[in-house]
Amino acid sequence: MKIIIVLILSALFLKSCSSDDIVRQENSELLGIFRNIAKGMQSHPKETSKAKEIKKTNLWLSKFNQPIILISSLDKTDEATLVALGNNEEKLTWVSADGISVSYDNGILIATRGYSQDLLSLKYKNPANLFSASEIKYDKVHRYLSGQNNYHDIYFKCTGIKKFSKPSQILEYNLSVDTFVEKCEHSSYNYVNTYDLLAGTTIVLRSKQWISPANKSFLTYNYYAFQKF
Amino acid sequence: MKLSIVSLIFFALAGLQNVKAEVFEDTGSLNKYGMPGEIDLPIAQDLPDGQFSVSSSLFGGTIRVNLSFQISKNLTGAFRYARVPSSSGDHNGYYWDRSFDLHYLLYQEKNIFPSIALGVRDFIGTGLYSGEYVVATKSLGEKIRFSAGIGWGRFAGKNSFTNIFGIKNRVLEETGRGGTFKVKRFFSGENSPFFSVSYRLNKRFQLISELSPDIYGNETSTSRGFTRKTDLNLGLKYSIDPSMSVLISLMHGNTFGLTVNMGVNPRNSPYSSGIEPAPMPIFKTKLPSGDLKSERQVFAESQRLLALEGIELKELRISKNEINVNVVNRRYLNQSQMIGRVVRILSRTSPSEIKSFKINLFDHNSNFFTSEITIERKSFIANELNFDGPETLWSSISVNNSSKKFFDNNQLDHPKLSWSLYPYLDTMLFDPHAPIRAHIGMELKGRYKFLPMLSMSGSLKQPIAGTLDDVKRGPKPGLPHVRSDFMHYHRDIGSNLYINYLTLNQFLKPLPNLYAVVNFGILELMHSGIRSEVIWKNNKKPYGLGLDFALVQKRGTNGDFQLKNEHYNTYLASIYYDLPNNWVVKLDAGKYLAGDFGSTISIRRTFNNGWEFGGYATLTDVPFSTYGEGSFEKGLTIKAPINWFTGKKTKSVMNAVIRPITGDGGVKLNLSGEKYLYNVVSEYDQKNISDNWKRVYR
Numbered sequence: 001m002k003i004i005i006v007l008i009l010s011a012l013f014l015k016s017c018s019s020d021d022i023v024r025q026e027n028s029e030l031l032g033i034f035r036n037i038a039k040g041m042q043s044h045p046k047e048t049s050k051a052k053e054i055k056k057t058n059l060w061l062s063k064f065n066q067p068i069i070l071i072s073s074l075d076k077t078d079e080a081t082l083v084a085l086g087n088n089e090e091k092l093t094w095v096s097a098d099g100i101s102v103s104y105d106n107g108i109l110i111a112t113r114g115y116s117q118d119l120l121s122l123k124y125k126n127p128a129n130l131f132s133a134s135e136i137k138y139d140k141v142h143r144y145l146s147g148q149n150n151y152h153d154i155y156f157k158c159t160g161i162k163k164f165s166k167p168s169q170i171l172e173y174n175l176s177v178d179t180f181v182e183k184c185e186h187s188s189y190n191y192v193n194t195y196d197l198l199a200g201t202t203i204v205l206r207s208k209q210w211i212s213p214a215n216k217s218f219l220t221y222n223y224y225a226f227q228k229f
Numbered sequence: 230m231k232l233s234i235v236s237l238i239f240f241a242l243a244g245l246q247n248v249k250a251e252v253f254e255d256t257g258s259l260n261k262y263g264m265p266g267e268i269d270l271p272i273a274q275d276l277p278d279g280q281f282s283v284s285s286s287l288f289g290g291t292i293r294v295n296l297s298f299q300i301s302k303n304l305t306g307a308f309r310y311a312r313v314p315s316s317s318g319d320h321n322g323y324y325w326d327r328s329f330d331l332h333y334l335l336y337q338e339k340n341i342f343p344s345i346a347l348g349v350r351d352f353i354g355t356g357l358y359s360g361e362y363v364v365a366t367k368s369l370g371e372k373i374r375f376s377a378g379i380g381w382g383r384f385a386g387k388n389s390f391t392n393i394f395g396i397k398n399r400v401l402e403e404t405g406r407g408g409t410f411k412v413k414r415f416f417s418g419e420n421s422p423f424f425s426v427s428y429r430l431n432k433r434f435q436l437i438s439e440l441s442p443d444i445y446g447n448e449t450s451t452s453r454g455f456t457r458k459t460d461l462n463l464g465l466k467y468s469i470d471p472s473m474s475v476l477i478s479l480m481h482g483n484t485f486g487l488t489v490n491m492g493v494n495p496r497n498s499p500y501s502s503g504i505e506p507a508p509m510p511i512f513k514t515k516l517p518s519g520d521l522k523s524e525r526q527v528f529a530e531s532q533r534l535l536a537l538e539g540i541e542l543k544e545l546r547i548s549k550n551e552i553n554v555n556v557v558n559r560r561y562l563n564q565s566q567m568i569g570r571v572v573r574i575l576s577r578t579s580p581s582e583i584k585s586f587k588i589n590l591f592d593h594n595s596n597f598f599t600s601e602i603t604i605e606r607k608s609f610i611a612n613e614l615n616f617d618g619p620e621t622l623w624s625s626i627s628v629n630n631s632s633k634k635f636f637d638n639n640q641l642d643h644p645k646l647s648w649s650l651y652p653y654l655d656t657m658l659f660d661p662h663a664p665i666r667a668h669i670g671m672e673l674k675g676r677y678k679f680l681p682m683l684s685m686s687g688s689l690k691q692p693i694a695g696t697l698d699d700v701k702r703g704p705k706p707g708l709p710h711v712r713s714d715f716m717h718y719h720r721d722i723g724s725n726l727y728i729n730y731l732t733l734n735q736f737l738k739p740l741p742n743l744y745a746v747v748n749f750g751i752l753e754l755m756h757s758g759i760r761s762e763v764i765w766k767n768n769k770k771p772y773g774l775g776l777d778f779a780l781v782q783k784r785g786t787n788g789d790f791q792l793k794n795e796h797y798n799t800y801l802a803s804i805y806y807d808l809p810n811n812w813v814v815k816l817d818a819g820k821y822l823a824g825d826f827g828s829t830i831s832i833r834r835t836f837n838n839g840w841e842f843g844g845y846a847t848l849t850d851v852p853f854s855t856y857g858e859g860s861f862e863k864g865l866t867i868k869a870p871i872n873w874f875t876g877k878k879t880k881s882v883m884n885a886v887i888r889p890i891t892g893d894g895g896v897k898l899n900l901s902g903e904k905y906l907y908n909v910v911s912e913y914d915q916k917n918i919s920d921n922w923k924r925v926y927r
Contacts, residue, residue: 018649022539022559030871034728086510088531093615099506103614111614113507113927116876120927123616143616147253147498147873149563149837149921214501218417 008145021055058172058226067224069094071102074208084224105206107131107195107222116187117214120145131180131195131202134158140184156184156214165199171226177205186211189213198225232268253277253497254472254491257435260475261286263295263307263352264332267425267437268464271419272376273296273344273366278302279496280843281867288478288486289455290314290323293450296865296887298833298842305346308887310659314454315447322453325661327889328354333444334362343367350383353410357447360384361416361553362423372429379420384443385679387460389419407858409853419916427466437464437478442505445481455667458482495840495869500876502927509534509573523794527578534574539878540567543636544589555636560702560878562839562870564590564918568602569925572609579606584762590913592637594682594903595736597744598631598706600768600913612926619925628915630768634738637681653690657697659889666694668719672729682736686730687751688901690788698723707855708893710783710808711755711797711822717786718754727788729754730901741768753899756781756791756822760898764906766805768914775803775907779898781822797822799897801829805907811835813843822896825849828897829862837920839870839882859890 018024029127056070064081070081072133082102086093090111092101100114112119123141130136138228140156163179176199183192198205203226210217258274263284265274276282278297284295291314297307307330318324328351338344344367351358364378378384381392382399391397399418403481421442422581428436440460440925448454459482468474476488528545531554536541539560546553552575561567568588575586585605593600608625612618615703653672658665670692678684692698697719704714732750739745745763758781778800794821801819808814813835818828827849833841846863864886871881883901903909911917 018647018651019644020647020649023647023649026871026879027649029875029877029879030881034873086512088511088513088610088613093510093614095507101510102505103510104615110263110529116502117506118502118927120502121614121616121618122922132273141616145502145923145927147494147496147838149923151923 005033010051010110014170014220026070038147056171056221056223061223061227064227065229067227070221070223071096072217072219072221087203101194104204104218104220106202109207109209109220112211112215114214115211117144117212119143120151127204128202130160131197131204133160134162148214153187154189156186158184168196168206170196170221171223173226175199175205184210191217193217236841246396253494254492255286255465256282256474256492257468257489259284259297259474259490259492261288261293261478261486261488262309262330263293263297264305264330264348264350265346267376267427267439268440268462269443269480270363270376270423270425270439270462270715271332271346271348271362272374272425273334273336273338273346275299275332275346276302276305276492277494279836280492280494282489282490282492284488285909286476286486286488288480289445289448289484290451290453297330300842305332306312306330307332308889309351309358310664311358312600312664313447314451316450317447317738318451318453320661321450324355324447325659325664326355326357327659328358338368341867352415352647354415358383358410358578359411359414364423365692374427374429376425378443380423381416381418382419383412383443384423384444385419385421386446387396387421388420389442392416392418392420411744422766428560428880433468435466435468437466438462439464441481449824455484468797485853489671490538495836495838498838498873499877500873501926503878504876505878506926508538508570509577511573511610512577513610520600522580522683527580531574531578532576535571538570538574540571542571547580549585550582551587552579552583552585552587554588555589555591555598557591557594557636559880562646562872562880562882563921564913565921566927567597568604568918572604572606576606576610585789588902589631589633591631591633592909592913594676594911595744595746595906596635596637597736597738597909598633599910600915600918601629601631602918603629603632614926619923622925623919623922628918630741632741635736645678646675648673650674653694657700658887660700660702660832662701663696663699664701666696668692668697670695677853682738684734685732685750686734686901687731689726690729691726692722692724705857705892707857708823708825708851709795709797711893712896713891715755718784721786722788725788726867727754728790729788730814732904734904736748746904748900748904748908751784751790752779752781755784756797756898757784758782760900760904762904764907764910766907766910766914769909771807771808771916773805773907773911775805776800777803792840801897803907805911807911811837811920817897819896821847821849821894822898823851823893825851827895829849829897831866833866838873839868841866841868843867849895856892856894859892862888862890862892862895864888 001098062181067084068081080096082094082096083091085095089107093101095101103111108127110122121143125138137159140158142154144152146152160182163177168175168177177196178199179194194208195204196206205222208217230267255277258265261269280602282297286843292312293759295307295309300306309328311326313324313326315324330350334346336345344403345365348362349897358380359800362378362380362384364376366376396417410568423442425439439462441462445457449457462480464476464478466476470494474490477488480486524547532542541557544555559566571588572586589598590600590603604626610623612622650673656667657666670690671688676686682713700716727821728751730751730753732748735747737745743765747761749759751757760779762777783793783795799820801816801817801824806814813833815831820826829847831845833843835841843866848861859860867885869883872879
């Protein structure tokens with residue numbers, strides 16, 4: 001009986017309408033719940049296919065007429081280019097076409113938006129001091145929103161070690177980079193972040209950073225450092 | 230949007246698929262009564278705070294459907310609807326019975342000391358399941374759990390001994406009117422001990438055995454029930470995940486049982502901070518030449534960008550160093566998040582000399598200006614990506630009742646007519662002939678705004694299919710039929726088009742803190758007339774006052790314009806209070822529709838994300854015997870926000886009211902939600918904004 005009611009309601013929804021865009025939108029989202037239930041019932045295994053790989057070359061980069069970064073999942077199946085839409089002092093916010101934003105302070109990820117379990121904010125060490133040190137111990141706090149809009153803070157004890165000068169290729173450039181390895185520990189979560197710095201500087205060219213327990217880590221390529229306008 | 234309890238439970242369970250396996254749900258600790266326990270017996274444990282559970286069990290002719298809620302850290306409550314086989318059953322050899330339970334964890338297990346809990350089962354129903362208990366539970370490692378207790382009532386049958394308090398005679402169960410507290414029955418009669426032990430085989434499987442003294446008198450008195458052969462119950466519990474478990478049991482050596490428990494916790498949002506698109510980031514380095522020059526330009530660009538965020542900017546005025554905007558929020562359940570997005574856009578579009586933003590929020594339906602929020606631009610920008618940004622920002626903002634009265638949309642080019650055509654689902658529960666009745670159909674809603682604060686709104690319903698028109702029971706005797714003859718309306722409407730409501734609405738705001746509405750016309754399915762509500766609400770205060778009065782005439786049962794020659798009036802004064810720790814209390818007092826005098830107390834537990842669980846009870850001068858079955862008006866309320874399930878921005882909520890019994894005493898008008906002004910105004914008050922302020926930069 002319930003299934004019949006759901007089917008009839010779904011069919012009726014399809015025939016429904018309103019003069020009001022918001023009413024229409026909200027009802028279509030409600031219908032989306034029915035759809036998700038139906039999909040959940042079928043539960044086809046998700047097909048995993050590697051995203052079509054586009055070779056990142058200087059030519060490819062030159063096609064962008066505004067500063068970009070590239071973010072990628074660790075297995076590189078998902079990639080997105082983001083454009084800079086915000087700056088607040090040294091902090092830059094980059095936004096993807098599908099409405100996800102990531103904010104960095106001199107290469108350190110300090111906030112995400114639109115990621116479900118967003119990194120709301122981060123208590124961290126000054127990037128210039130951090131990346132200048134060859135070995136350093138410090139605290140970090142990742143702040144999230146709980147389901148009740150309260151803070152959920154995760155306190156980490158971190159150790160940073162800088163590994164000096166090794167050759168690396170970014171785009172078509174062969175560069176010498178220092179790698180700053182950050183190991184952070186908490187009773188339930190551990191992560192290792194790596195930052196490839198332009199040798200002898202604190203400029204982050206590439207990084208692997210942890211967002212949250214649900215979203216884990218992702219890669220960032222700061223291609224804007226190689227763009228010419 | 231208003232949907233039924235059936236939809237609510239359906240959606241809640243659908244949402245479980247996304248719920249993360251954390252400590253927010255524990256359905257493996259629910260028994261066949263939907264309360265903390267093993268099979269039939271209780272244990273001294275509580276459930277995760279806020280867990281809402283739906284469970285159903287079936288064995289030996291008995292069916293139980295339980296709704297339970299972890300009301301606070303140590304207090305669990307349940308409402309149950311059960312089919313009980315009995316030789317004296319009044320519906321084809323069965324009783325259909327409603328009951329309420331409470332379970333309180335007195336002491337949490339520590340070192341060698343066990344947990345201790347106290348509980349009362351069926352303390353307000355007919356008493357079929359009536360019983361009280363004290364139980365102690367001790368864990369041995371993570372795998373073994375022992376419980377032992379003594380009980381009264383249903384917990385005292387086999388192996389009984391004299392009452393430890395010396396209260397010998399227990400009032401026998403009665404299946405008549407029900408609905409009243411039988412305080413004298415509590416902890417009376419003989420006692421029996423009970424025991425249970427559970428062994429956790431692994432993360433998912435649990436073996437349980439228990440010695441239950443319940444003699445199952447009714448259930449064993451008929452061939453529709455079962456034969457009780459032993460005190461022993463055996464069970465195997467399988468936890469699919471923390472939010473869903475299944476229990477297979479062998480009850481008293483004779484009959485197999487199946488129980489399915491499902492739980493959802495409002496605190497455990499499947500989408501955490503949400504998946505709505507990121508807000509527009511602050512763009513601080515702006516060239517002076519990049520400034521938009523005229524007010525018109527700033528308005529147009531702000532309106533365009535805010536529309537992308539789902540926010541309607543209706544007016545913008547620049548005065549000296551301040552921008553003053555009129556905004557209507559129809560998408561964000563969370564006002565703080567919406568305010569943050571408005572300021573982000575304004576800080577991008579406004580000239581650099583602007584120092585502060587004043588945001589006037591008004592309600593889309595009534596056009597009332599409700600709140601006025603002032604934010605310093607510099608402070609907002611400085612705190613955008615700071616660790617404690619929201620807290621620092623809060624100290625520099627102000628939230629006030631808006632001094633403006635209403636938004637005059639006649640000055641602008643807005644459509645006066647709005648309408649929608651969508652399906653509806655109406656349900657009715659607890660009819661012994663068919664415990665769940667429902668009707669589906671299409672509903673055409675419309676509203677025409679003659680003036681900014683004068684509108685006509687209506688709802689036409691076209692039933693398509695269902696069983697609401699087949700209710701066999703008749704109205705209750707004793708009082709004027711102001712509600713209990715509802716079945717005659719559904720019967721006579723059948724599958725015909727009918728007017729659900731059609732009213733002329735005049736909104737008024739004589740003072741900044743005073744809001745009023747007058748509704749005239751067809752107010753609801755059963756009553757037409759004139760009704761007015763006045764609300765006093767200072768949005769800095771946690772309380773408000775209300776006055777609601779109406780003169781009505783009973784509608785004909787065909788759902789058209791016909792009226793019966795039955796006239797009623799009602800007036801109620803209300804006090805609303807937002808208690809600390811997210812509890813809201815409302816007290817009404819006055820004259821109800823049937824002419825009875827009394828008061829209603831409502832209490833709700835609210836969650837910042839929009840969920841609400843509550844209950845209400847109305848006691849009037851109508852004697853319980855006159856009210857009939859159920860004794861007095863009472864019910865449970867649930868409000869679930871859609872965005873909790875989708876992670877997207879929407880203000881839609883699903884409301885459910887579970888009324889065990891419909892009578893004529895303590896009856897109020899049943900109006901559409903937007904006609905109750907306190908809900909409209911308090912949505913924008915300082916407490917609601919501050920409670921969710923952590924989302925201002927989300």
